[in-house]
Amino acid sequence: MKSLKAQHSFLAEAHQQLEIIEHGQSGDFALVPFQQKLEQSGLYPLTPTQVEIFQVNIGKMCNQTCRHCHVDAGPDRNEIMTRETMQQCINVLQKNPQLKVVDLTGGAPEMNPNFRWFVEALKKLHKQVIVRCNLTIILANKKYYDLPEFYKMHDIEVVSSLPFYTQDRTDRQRGNGVFDDSIKALQMLNKVGYGMEGTGLILNLVYNPAGAFLPPSQLSLQKEYKLSLIRQYGIEFNNLFAITNLPISRFLDYLLQSGNYESYMEKLVNAYNPVAAANVMCRNTISIGWDGYLYDCDFNQMLELKLSGESKHIKDFDIAALNKRNIIIGQHCYGCTAGAGSSCGGSVT
Amino acid sequence: MNNQYYNPEDLKKFGNISDFQKNLGEKFFAYYGEVFKDSELSAREKSLIALAVAHAVQCPYCIDAYSSDAFEKGWSEGQMMEAVHVACAIRGGASLVHGVQMMNKVKEIAM
Ligand code: SF4
Ligand code: SF4
Numbered sequence: 001m002k003s004l005k006a007q008h009s010f011l012a013e014a015h016q017q018l019e020i021i022e023h024g025q026s027g028d029f030a031l032v033p034f035q036q037k038l039e040q041s042g043l044y045p046l047t048p049t050q051v052e053i054f055q056v057n058i059g060k061m062c063n064q065t066c067r068h069c070h071v072d073a074g075p076d077r078n079e080i081m082t083r084e085t086m087q088q089c090i091n092v093l094q095k096n097p098q099l100k101v102v103d104l105t106g107g108a109p110e111m112n113p114n115f116r117w118f119v120e121a122l123k124k125l126h127k128q129v130i131v132r133c134n135l136t137i138i139l140a141n142k143k144y145y146d147l148p149e150f151y152k153m154h155d156i157e158v159v160s161s162l163p164f165y166t167q168d169r170t171d172r173q174r175g176n177g178v179f180d181d182s183i184k185a186l187q188m189l190n191k192v193g194y195g196m197e198g199t200g201l202i203l204n205l206v207y208n209p210a211g212a213f214l215p216p217s218q219l220s221l222q223k224e225y226k227l228s229l230i231r232q233y234g235i236e237f238n239n240l241f242a243i244t245n246l247p248i249s250r251f252l253d254y255l256l257q258s259g260n261y262e263s264y265m266e267k268l269v270n271a272y273n274p275v276a277a278a279n280v281m282c283r284n285t286i287s288i289g290w291d292g293y294l295y296d297c298d299f300n301q302m303l304e305l306k307l308s309g310e311s312k313h314i315k316d317f318d319i320a321a322l323n324k325r326n327i328i329i330g331q332h333c334y335g336c337t338a339g340a341g342s343s344c345g346g347s348v349t
Numbered sequence: 350m351n352n353q354y355y356n357p358e359d360l361k362k363f364g365n366i367s368d369f370q371k372n373l374g375e376k377f378f379a380y381y382g383e384v385f386k387d388s389e390l391s392a393r394e395k396s397l398i399a400l401a402v403a404h405a406v407q408c409p410y411c412i413d414a415y416s417s418d419a420f421e422k423g424w425s426e427g428q429m430m431e432a433v434h435v436a437c438a439i440r441g442g443a444s445l446v447h448g449v450q451m452m453n454k455v456k457e458i459a460m
Contacts, residue, residue: 166425213421220393224423 001065001175003074004253011253012072014304020256021247021303021331029262031269034333041274046282046327051319053285055103055344056081056089057298058115060290062107063140066161066174068208070248070302073107081290083114085314088292090121092317099319103285103344105132105298110144123154130157132344135185136178148192157202158194159241159344162186163210165228173210186235195237203236206346208243212260214271214339215242218347241346244268246299246335268334276341279348282327288314296327298344303332360410393422397432400424405436 005012011020023029038044060077062069093099102122109115109131122129131151138147151158162182163173170179186203190196195203205225209215222240229235245251247265255261282296292314295301305328311318341348367374385395396419403411419429 213417216422220387220391
């Protein structure tokens with residue numbers, strides 16, 4: 001499968017996606033504006049509580065081409081963060097001790113040639129580092145086989161997508177053979193101590209629905225995952241994060257192609273939860289794009305909704321200004337506030 | 350009035366049942382909510398039972414709701430179809446077992 005960009009799909013353009021998200025495919029699909037919901041909840045304008053998490057998207061290149069990917073990542077994407085931009089991130093992190101957590105995402109972040117150098121520099125600053133590892137990258141090439149050891153050496157927290165504990169649902173979303181390779185990679189991570197009691201090496205898994213529906217209760221699902229993975233494959237992990245798919249990029253494409261777009265959006269709106277809205281991740285996270293631009297979150301980044309205000313790029317990073325900014329919202333935000341809510345760390349309620 | 354008895358949009362109005370009789374409606378929905386909570390059986394298991402019963406009672410609203418709910422809760426297509434077969438087997442068996450009555454009657458009157 002190719003990325004939307006390589007297919008020259010109109011959805012590869014962020015403004016086209018926004019047009020659909022705001023007005024539907026027909027142009028007259030009107031849902032309650034997200035702003036109105038926030039106003040009713042006393043949360044508009046949406047502002048940060050305090051920026052603490054520094055999430056860096058170090059590139060769109062990926063060894064997979066998952067059908068739901070909001071990044072439109074894939075092997076054909078070559079947008080990659082340069083070492084120079086990484087250095088600018090390091091400078092900012094050094095100056096701002098309140099930014100305690102660095103969350104590395106992509107694409108497959110490990111495919112950036114400066115990935116290991118960046119991780120080592122971040123650990124020298126004593127930051128808590130999270131890597132969003134897609135699992136199959138560990139087996140994709142010999143040069144990645146030692147990733148579990150590398151993560152362990154630097155006490156990296158690993159967060160990995162495993163959309164389901166059965167092969168069928170996983171492969172339908174992520175591609176043929178992904179489930180088997182993911183299982184092997186999880187076993188490799190367990191072997192060095194990840195997810196195992198008493199090691200302190202954290203391995204969290206991510207569930208996202210393989211279709212146009214919302215995630216079930218995170219806790220019940222975690223029980224099912226634990227039972228099934230240990231019984232069938234002897235795999236252990238720490239926590240499961242249940243994440244809702246947002247109507248962006250390839251998931252938006254899937255919704256439109258399958259005729260589920262309108263009903264999915266209605267589902268999200270009907271499941272609006274004001275408690276989840278108060279806890280959306282953009283309130284404590286800042287997202288940095290591969291080219292150094294700043295965004296409220298990885299979703300706004302993919303929709304190219306650049307920050308308002310003076311601090312727009314990593315070179316102009318100003319934490320005080322960022323803490324005072326208004327977060328840019330849109331109809332896609334309903335994906336973060338449905339049911340138990342959704343963030344990069346799973347449910348928020 | 351619609352020109353059809355069943356309309357998928359009506360499922361969304363289920364909660365409005367209380368508009369005509371608040372007390373009983375609210376009691377029903379409170380009970381309903383309680384029934385489907387995780388308890389001795391998990392909410393996930395109950396969802397699959399509900400799917401089978403929905404087929405047994407042939408309620409299109411319930412089939413719509415519990416097909417989504419059971420799939421969301423992680424049951425596979427194969428497992429869901431087996432649940433429908435359970436409903437079918439019980440319904441079929443319920444007819445067939447009455448064949449014994451028929452046999453009894455025939456034996457009673459036949460020479
Ligand atoms: S969802 Fe993750 S693993 Fe899949 S294509 Fe996107 S970035 Fe790659
Ligand atoms: S999509 Fe981004 S901006 Fe909108 S609520 Fe979610 S995290 Fe916040």
